[in-house]
Amino acid sequence: RSMATSARKSLTIGLIPADGIGREVIPAAREAILAVQSELPEVKFIDLLAGWETFTRTGAALPRETVQILKDECDCALFGSVSSPSRKVAGYSSPIVALRKELDLYANIRPVRSVSADPARPPAVDLIVVRENTECLYVKDENLIVTENGKEARATRLITERASSRIGKIAFELAKARARKLLTIIHKSNVLSVTDGLFRESVRAVPGLPGVDGKYDDVTIEEQLVDSAVYRLFREPQIFDVMVAPNLYGDIISDAAAALVGSLGVIPSINAGDAFVMGEPVHGSAPDIAGKGIANPVASIRSAALMLRHLGYVSAADKIDKAVNDTLAPATILTADLGGTHSTTQVTDHIMGLIKR
Amino acid sequence: RSMATSARKSLTIGLIPADGIGREVIPAAREAILAVQSELPEVKFIDLLAGWETFTRTGAALPRETVQILKDECDCALFGSVSSPSRKVAGYSSPIVALRKELDLYANIRPVRSVSADPARPPAVDLIVVRENTECLYVKDENLIVTENGKEARATRLITERASSRIGKIAFELAKARARKLLTIIHKSNVLSVTDGLFRESVRAVPGLPGVDGKYDDVTIEEQLVDSAVYRLFREPQIFDVMVAPNLYGDIISDAAAALVGSLGVIPSINAGDAFVMGEPVHGSAPDIAGKGIANPVASIRSAALMLRHLGYVSAADKIDKAVNDTLAPATILTADLGGTHSTTQVTDHIMGLIKR
Ligand SMILES: CC(C)[C@H](C(=O)O)[C@@H](O)C(=O)O
Numbered sequence: 103r104s105m106a107t108s109a110r111k112s113l114t115i116g117l118i119p120a121d122g123i124g125r126e127v128i129p130a131a132r133e134a135i136l137a138v139q140s141e142l143p144e145v146k147f148i149d150l151l152a153g154w155e156t157f158t159r160t161g162a163a164l165p166r167e168t169v170q171i172l173k174d175e176c177d178c179a180l181f182g183s184v185s186s187p188s189r190k191v192a193g194y195s196s197p198i199v200a201l202r203k204e205l206d207l208y209a210n211i212r213p214v215r216s217v218s219a220d221p222a223r224p225p226a227v228d229l230i231v232v233r234e235n236t237e238c239l240y241v242k243d244e245n246l247i248v249t250e251n252g253k254e255a256r257a258t259r260l261i262t263e264r265a266s267s268r269i270g271k272i273a274f275e276l277a278k279a280r281a282r283k284l285l286t287i288i289h290k291s292n293v294l295s296v297t298d299g300l301f302r303e304s305v306r307a308v309p310g311l312p313g314v315d316g317k318y319d320d321v322t323i324e325e326q327l328v329d330s331a332v333y334r335l336f337r338e339p340q341i342f343d344v345m346v347a348p349n350l351y352g353d354i355i356s357d358a359a360a361a362l363v364g365s366l367g368v369i370p371s372i373n374a375g376d377a378f379v380m381g382e383p384v385h386g387s388a389p390d391i392a393g394k395g396i397a398n399p400v401a402s403i404r405s406a407a408l409m410l411r412h413l414g415y416v417s418a419a420d421k422i423d424k425a426v427n428d429t430l431a432p433a434t435i436l437t438a439d440l441g442g443t444h445s446t447t448q449v450t451d452h453i454m455g456l457i458k459r
Numbered sequence: 460r461s462m463a464t465s466a467r468k469s470l471t472i473g474l475i476p477a478d479g480i481g482r483e484v485i486p487a488a489r490e491a492i493l494a495v496q497s498e499l500p501e502v503k504f505i506d507l508l509a510g511w512e513t514f515t516r517t518g519a520a521l522p523r524e525t526v527q528i529l530k531d532e533c534d535c536a537l538f539g540s541v542s543s544p545s546r547k548v549a550g551y552s553s554p555i556v557a558l559r560k561e562l563d564l565y566a567n568i569r570p571v572r573s574v575s576a577d578p579a580r581p582p583a584v585d586l587i588v589v590r591e592n593t594e595c596l597y598v599k600d601e602n603l604i605v606t607e608n609g610k611e612a613r614a615t616r617l618i619t620e621r622a623s624s625r626i627g628k629i630a631f632e633l634a635k636a637r638a639r640k641l642l643t644i645i646h647k648s649n650v651l652s653v654t655d656g657l658f659r660e661s662v663r664a665v666p667g668l669p670g671v672d673g674k675y676d677d678v679t680i681e682e683q684l685v686d687s688a689v690y691r692l693f694r695e696p697q698i699f700d701v702m703v704a705p706n707l708y709g710d711i712i713s714d715a716a717a718a719l720v721g722s723l724g725v726i727p728s729i730n731a732g733d734a735f736v737m738g739e740p741v742h743g744s745a746p747d748i749a750g751k752g753i754a755n756p757v758a759s760i761r762s763a764a765l766m767l768r769h770l771g772y773v774s775a776a777d778k779i780d781k782a783v784n785d786t787l788a789p790a791t792i793l794t795a796d797l798g799g800t801h802s803t804t805q806v807t808d809h810i811m812g813l814i815k816r
């Protein structure tokens with residue numbers, strides 16, 4: 103799946119810090135990429151606007167120019183995090199959801215892995231959430247009517263065979279490349295027999311043997327209802343390897359998995375399509391700590407690595423990931439979310455030092 | 460909210476064990492009610508059919524007769540758990556979802572509380588999930604079309620002001636009656652601004668001060684996006700007191716909360732409407748252990764107590780709950796889900812012994 107790297111003479115990366123701590127952690131990701139420059143073609147960065155703050159200033163949460171530059175000039179991008187207003191504001195809607203759709207970044211890939219202090223022992227949690235990124239309730243087809251009995255609102259949940267198959271394919275291939283080769287399909291087809299039924303069947307049909315249980319290409323396929331998946335994730339996370347889910351379940355499942363490894367502040371993701379990839383830390387804009395210089399840069403730095411890996415720059419990604427793991431394992435230089443006292447800059451500098459060593 | 464008890468000369472309880480371990484744990488709940496008979500009017504039980512096994516035998520997962528008898532002859536009911544087919548089966552749909560709708564049991568109330576071995580210390584987890592029970596994606600309004608690009612399925616998510624207000628009212632009153640008086644509204648209005656926006660605003664409007672932040676009648680009202688609610692539930696469950704959620708989020712949140720206290724096998728619930736109440740353990744039919752006599756009867760026994768409490772039989776409920784807590788706290792007589800080696804019958808007998816002492 104990774105896009106051919108050989109032809110690329112330069113690598114142009116859009117940077118969209120957006121709101122809150124996004125502005126503190128995206129610069130750290132930028133530094134990490136610069137630190138592995140020798141493994142990459144010539145790197146260029148383009149700073150781009152989006153987010154709630156951009157909306158309040160310009161009236162657009164996702165300026166057309168941002169989308170145009172991403173499409174015309176960038177090979178990939180890094181997105182920070184976005185704040186949302188505490189009440190509905192006319193004209194505002196989430197730029198990250200819009201970006202995923204605009205660039206057809208249909209796969210949200212979120213690896214969640216605990217770092218064990220003892221490198222000889224396997225990590226307690228080691229899974230990947232593969233989240234469908236373009237449909238489900240995220241199509242945002244909503245309406246409101248006023249009846250005799252008060253207001254009634256409806257939203258459409260869309261599940262298509264096409265989107266479910268292509269996300270199933272990505273998940274299946276990720277599972278095939280891993281040691282345990284286990285793919286768990288997350289759904290709620292005991293209630294949503296038509297939509298989640300279609301999701302499940304489309305994913306199962308990927309290996310070419312529709313509807314049959316068992317193994318294909320050594321990949322074991324299992325299923326789990328979303329409520330019980332969250333329960334089991336808490337109780338026995340080791341039963342999961344690759345989980346594939348429709349959009350909203352994937353959103354919830356990936357936050358649940360993040361809670362298992364200490365902090366949302368360490369979980370990276372990429373939003374990947376056939377022609378573009380965008381790294382994005384799983385955490386939000388964290389208004390409570392924004393501007394204090396204490397946000398954890400690890401999720402963003404790892405998102406940069408994940409993005410480079412997806413583009414085929416494996417050795418660059420390996421270097422970044424190793425430096426991050428070598429920082430987390432001894433647990434001496436950590437931000438507050440992990441129980442430490444170090445600043446964003448201190449943690450970033452430490453990781454950069456290890457990369458360059 | 461509890462229905463007047465004084466007028467009742469007898470208490471007729473429908474028993475619907477349904478499938479799997481439901482058949483092993485509902486008899487335990489029945490025994491618990493019989494053990495507190497002296498606190499109740501004359502008790503009558505009526506055995507009723509529903510579930511997957513009933514469907515395979517009779518063609519109906521929820522026979523009309525079951526609904527009719529519940530409506531005409533029962534004051535309340537206990538439901539066990541239902542199995543679902545691993546693939547869509549024409550004509551089958553979940554009888555528990557249908558029952559909630561048929562009897563307008565609009566509130567699903569799920570208290571989750573850890574039992575601490577040291578009675579002087581407060582429980583680590585002590586919260587109630589109040590789940591809207593009749594709408595959201597559970598209206599099951601789904602359709603499938605075949606297009607040039609393959610199959611497309613759509614489901615409708617319905618949120619009404621009426622249903623959101625009435626569930627908000629129940630949650631608000633539950634919060635008011637508790638020590639911490641904190642109500643957290645769970646939603647995803649950063650994506651679903653219309654439907655979840657309506658849910659949030661309808662709940663907020665309950666105290667009569669629409670849309671204003673702060674406290675009413677000493678109840679503090681907070682909000683939490685569903686993904687971050689699951690994350691925080693894992694990391695700092697003590698921040699929650701009463702959580703109110705639309706149907707699907709409530710389903711997931713209550714399973715997540717259950718994971719915090721050791722086992723789904725101890726979490727009770729009631730499905731309550733203005734005219735009827737039905738107890739239901741939160742766990743499923745657990746086909747893997749069904750028939751082995753090792754299912755945990757605690758969730759069902761507690762569901763019976765919760766149902767009696769809701770009907771106004773407080774001393775009967777207190778007796779049952781105390782016997783359950785006095786069984787769980789020393790942690791000597793436990794089923795396998797809690798790490799014990801005792802059978803359903805042994806645990807039930809022990810609890811009955813404590814009630815009768
Ligand atoms: C900010 C929000 C729209 C977003 C989502 O729900 O997708 C976030 O929670 C995420 O997981 O990236």
Ligand SMILES: CC(C)[C@H](C(=O)O)[C@@H](O)C(=O)O
Nearest residue numbers: 292293329541553555556710
């Ligand atoms: C069995 C299923 C339809 C049900 C639900 O989703 O409501 C169950 O998970 C529950 O929580 O009672």
